[in-house]
Amino acid sequence: MTNPVMNFLALALYLSAAGLLGLRLARGEVVTGSAKIGILSLGLGAVVLHATLLYTRLWQEHGLNLALTPAFSLVACVIAALYIFTSIIRPVDNLGILIMPIAGLTVLVEWLWPGRMSLPLASSASAVHIVVAILAYSLMCLAAAQSLMLLMQERHLRSKHPGGFIRALPPMQTMESVMFQMIGFGFVLLTLTLISGSFFAEAIFGQPFKLTHHMVLAELAWIVYAVLLVGRWRLGWRGRPAIHWTLGGFALLLLAYFGSKFVLEVILHR
Incomplete structure (x- = not known):
């Protein structure tokens, strides 16, 4: 899928979640309550869009497309999903300032430089x-x-x-x-x-x-x-x-x- 709107929206949601988290951490504020729910919701929306984009790009007629950029994007998407899940049960919210921007970057890179390598x-x-x-x-x-x-x-x-x-x-x-x-x-x-x-x-x-x-x-x-x-x-x-x-x-x-x-x-x- 080469839908530019979905790509930009996924990137925007990742960066928004990271930006809001970064602002609170810069003020030394622990992310809790409605603020945490809002940030994780933005991240979850980004992950869902990211996964939707990957689904149509990874599956090929003869196997999986695990070239460099699709594989990198897939791993970043899984990492972001694990981060969101882990944040619910463990105090790891701060990791989002590293994980979210990188995940967003992989969306952009995989979109601009799609690779092709079929793994049966x-x-x-x-x-x-x-x-x-x-x-x-x-x-x-x-x-x-x-x-x-x-x-x-x-x-x-x-x-x-x-x-x-x-x-x-x-x-x-x-x-x-x-x-x-x-x-x-x-x-x-x-x-x-x-x-x-x-x-x-x-x-x-x-x-x-x-x-x-x-x-x-x-x-x-x-x-x-x-x-x-x-x-x-x-x-x-x-x-x-x-x-x-x-x-x-x-x-x-x-x-x-x-x-x-x-x-x-x-x-x-x-």
Whole structure:
């Protein structure tokens, strides 16, 4: 679907939600009550439009269009949806100032530079594998965004200038707890993704398993997250060490999928 009105409306809703959230956080105000409902409603409207646009662009006659820009847009849409759902049950509203503008940007980029790459779905198992992989990646992205907020909060507290939006953030202990919950759920899904991709590749994709750069980087990310969770459980890791390991694991995941696709599609034109 190349409907410019829907594209601009989705972008406008994402930016409006981020702008309203940013204004309240800049004043150090916690987002609650009707203000929170209004902001999340704008975000939900953007996600619904985003998903509607993606639906007609992703499904092709011979499979899914998972080229670089459609895949990036799909993951951003899922991340935004998870953010809205998580905001209802956990104090992660502040993540919207990072997630919403990026999701809106992917709508614009995918519209202006649509990619084409058909990924055949050999079976229903392949569809499940893709869904689990996207959810795992999305949860780890949310955890990375949370770690950036923690890093800013920690730096403000160290410099003894806890003003501005830092006043609207939950205590660091609460933010760390939420971050590790995201990583824990994401790690389980990432483990399932690697197992299914390694041992059931022929059943899922119709071809034998191959050890690619994508798989190696994803496995390295799995190791980083495993070390982080063990360090948290056995050694009580928190603060900067936890933040750095979280960002390191996500950087590897980012390279594993989008880095590989960028090299193949943009540089090598495959």
